[in-house]
Amino acid sequence: MSNAPSERTGTGNGGSRRKFPDWVVIATLGCGGIAVSLEKTAVVPLLPEYPRIFGVTSDDVSWLVTVTLLTAAVATPIVSKLADMFGKKRMLLIAMAMMVVGAFTASVGGTFFWALVGRALQGFAGAVIPVGISILRDALPQQKIAGAVSLMSASFGIGSALGLPLSGFIYENLGWQATFWVVGLIAVVIFAAVVVFVPESRVRTPGRFDYEGALLLSGAMTALLLAISKGGVWGWTSDAILGLFAAAAVLLAFWFPLELRKGQPLVDLRTSARRPVLLTNAATVLVGFSMYANMLVTTQQLQLSKESGFGFGLSVLVAGLTMIPAGLAMVAAAPLSAFVTNTFGAKSTMVLGCAVMAAGYMSRVVLVHTVTGIIIGAVIISVGTAVAMAAMPTLIMSNVPLTDTAAANGVNTLLRSVGTSTCSAAVATILVSITIRVDGTVFPGVDAFRAIFAMAGCAALLATGISCFIPRSVRREATHPALHAEPGQVQPPPVDAKQEIMVTGTLLADDGRTPVPGGVVLATDRRGQQVDWDRADDRGRYAVVLPGDGQYLLIATQHQWRPVSETLTFPGVPHSHDIRFKARLTLTGKITHDNRPVDGALVVLVRPSEGETVAVHSDNAGNYELPLPRPGTYILTVVEPDGATSHTRRVILPAPNTLIDVELGTAPPTTGLRI
Template sequence: MTAPHAARKGARRFPDWLMIATLGCGGIVVSLEKTAVVPLLPEYPRIFGVTSDDVSWLVTVTLLSAAVATPIVSRLADMYGKRRMLLVAMALMVAGAFTASIGGTFAWALVGRGLQGFAGAVIPVGISILRDALPQKKIAGAVSLMSASFGIGSALGLPLAGLVYERLGWQGTFWVVGVIGAVLIAAVVVFVPESKVRSPAPFDYVGAVLLSAAMTAVLLAITKGGVWGWTSYPVLGLFAAAAVCFALWFPAELRNGQPLVDLRTSTRRPVLLTNIGAVLVGFSMYANMLVTTQQLQLSKETGYGFGLSVLTAGLTMIPSGLAMVAVAPVSARITNTYGAKVTLVTGCAVMAAGYLARVLFVQTVPEIITGAVIVSVGTAISMAAMPTIIMSNVPLTDTAAANGLNTLLRSVGTSTCSAAVATILASLTISTGGSTFPALDAFRTIFVLAGLAALAATGVACLIPRSRRHEATHPDLHAVAGQGQPQPEEKRELMVRGRLLSAADGRPVGRGTVTVLDSAGGPVDWDRADQDGGYAVLLPGDGQYVMVASQARWLPVSEVLAIRGTAVHHDIHFRRQLALTGRIRHAGRAVADALVILVRPGGEVSASARSDSRGNYELPLPGPGEYVLSIIEPDAHTTHTRSVVLPAPDTVIDVELGGREPRTGLRI
């Protein structure tokens, strides 16, 4: 029996596998509700008395609500509690299922599907709960299973939807998801502990609104481009609106000390490349799920179709789902042995090989199923690695938000794939027996595109640097600091909170960075302080740690902090503000009382000062960029101007007024 996980004081303890199973089933149910309507799309126009174009909104509205909800719910999970927001997302999913089934009309079905989109945050939030609650040696396997649950549910959703529809009608496809979701809510309350890792902060409403608007416009344009026309005014207008929203969102997030999405962290090379890989993997993965059943259901009259029923074609996806479950321990072993980067490279390469098989072998049902299984195995391995890389390169207090963004970008890939598949299947067709069908070349073209996406993802994964901090699943992450001995099975993570302050007057120093190292110099955690100087870092347990704080306009400081069994508040004080310094001379002689002015190219005065008796001047250090340095001699008539670039702090610019070029260097 596995050892129990650490719960809150006074709470009951349950085996870890119950928590893992609960969260894994939650991920599977989320995927089920997304795919449950797909096999019934041809039937819904008759059921609801609407057009096929109207019915497509049952898929689109869920996609759009998930794009809005996933980053918001994930950020709220980091701020106010991961289990709490997990329950909110699952409750909305259940409410959506019952709304759609009880309402009985197309309008109520749309409302229900919109509510179900909030469940998109279940997987990233669940992964973050696993990181916080499980012993390190168990995280890799649990994260692999949770990540693969997206593909498992999608593979099982197709046959299950057909079976339930035949037995219980279309309402049954919603009822089943709702009932299972309600049971899982009770299981989460009992078996899943609330994480103690939180980072309370004001919510970024502006960032949430702008990102929601931008993603809604992008995804709506992508999903409806094939129907409305890619050059139609609505689609072009949506892309233009998305561009405007993103143009407003980026600077707003950079100005906010606690943004919805930390762009500075997201542009770090490991995180950025992993998120690019998420788009490519999402595209490649979804082609396998979208096309396989369609290929098997094609009429035998085409010469390459097999004429399988909806239910039978759906059943052929079960081996893919089972393969994803079986490969979870394999991906965990690769991650624990070689690192998550190798896992991601391996998974993407397997996907590419699977699509090569799908292009070449299309003559029999077993060949098609085998190709689909190979792609699914690669998908499971790839998706298991991405959360680990993300969690190893972001502050430990922001793991849910970072995983939420990764999940959102994966959805962008799946949406793009859906649009591409629809366009290709409609463009490459053959006519036989008075009917029009997608040509075999259409399927092969889709497989080639998906294979190229997987190959590109492999290349991107190869560029990801290894994390200097222990990976989130590394067994040694929770070694006692400075002793190299593993801790007991229960986690003893301790939160250190504090502020960055000026030692001179105690005012806050915002937008700095705090890095924590162990006694051997290995990275432990880091955080970016907000505009009030507040920071929070998570330490693995008792011991001595080195705290290093830096800010663009202050001299960095470091301190040794001894932790003994309790969370602490620790303020870090900057002692000296960095300055732009130099000396003014004329013909080798010091020029006193010269006025030195630093001006931004736009005309704004950054700082000004007078030189002393030895010609020395000192200005508060501005941010990096181009500036105009003007010197007015004491006679107030003679001026000298230089264009300077400040790429580094504590820059020394000496100016020779006798006509020589200024000398620029770094003061060490």
């Protein structure tokens, strides 16, 4: 965040660049999401063939999937955070460039090693969807955001559905290298389209990147996902898996307090702990778990040999083709999710999507004996998945600062990956645990598939229940002052205009010079509806994004200062605006002995967990005053001037009582409320 004067963001036209129709931007970013999911699924149908192609074991080949997952887990939160800081379009292009380089590295290298390197580079593409969604929020007018986000979210499933038959067709006609370079060529075309058609947002969060937090989180997520992915192969109780789980726990134990101390963390845990964000992310893990079972098991079920008694013996290509209706259903569901979001809110969209997923899995438990029944169940689940996934970024972006949307979406995407990885491990365990033997050949039993569908359905039901408790979000973008103009006043802007204003500044102490870190700035429109908010960094710097010209109220609060508010009217005031606190909050009280004031008593406030100590002496009227410290548990000790009598009590701050009177040597202390 910078104190330099800010400009009207002009996110709809990217500054002075030519403005392209909104549908071109939506189509370009949506195709980017499809390319990412194509890259993820292109290798899946060929996993049984790679041991013969490369001359390696099946366990070695599994690294082609695992390494991409691990790279994405590391890259997605980092690239997303950098997008908020240095430009969303810029980081989107970098992520796509890595995908292109990875595709041609794997193709041209021709060996298993280079295929592994290429797949690792392709993992950077995991950030394309969360960053792309954040660009849509910045670039489009409010009425088009829900539909565009729905399509972008559905692109993951669309590409997955198309990737299975496409990779089989390419392999049969052009060879295994083509499965990489064809996807690479598609990515090159989309890269060029992004350069030409997608505007760069001016909504930025400048500042110092959290290198320490990125390093710890990367290590923790690598250890966690590697343990989940390889648990079934290496053994869940093996030393390697237990060591990885322990390493993840230790790294997270260091990471959490580090992020809480930083003013500009990689992941704002205080924001993540807000009820709407926390519940959305919790439901996201379950949705990721539930949706992946449909993608992972359906083609396996259709390709299973007829000798099993319930398999259909379809080829890789034909089994992949059966997934196309599910992909098309996700496209068709995008307008539905947009309608529900615009009419009833993103919470209702989330609940509906999760409930439809649960219903789809109930049908799949029963419909296991016909191809038509399997396709119908897969389509129902895909519709629910598209609707639920469309709601997630909308819920996240409605409850985080507008300068942190890419980072918050990146964390949400990472948690979805945790869900899909856990599902993959659970599915593999069930398929090898519930088997049948036919003429000496072992096949997964039909009850294994039913158990998987029942498990995924329970996850969807639990996600539905959690989603019901998500508070309804404030639709901040709809609060442009001109939208509520009275007759004769400023008229609404054209629907394609999005001229946001970013206001930056510093929270200052009453001396007008000392920065106040850790405060929160809330911006509301003239109707009192929240339009944005931000948490100041270590230097007291903040940035809020306003919908456009008009009158706004800025409310600043910090635990050591009395809240202040100021009214700003645009145009008419600079876009760089410092906020000055006027009165410090204090912890006060009176020291008495036998109802007589004690002059010169020592009052000590200690925070045992960190050794912080502050001390003052009472005046001749027995009164004392301490600066109100940051929240926590403290020990308040009072010692008489002669040192003969003392009193100690535990104090939890912040608390409604900022007046603590202490009576030494007789009755228990009394407390009162005085602010």
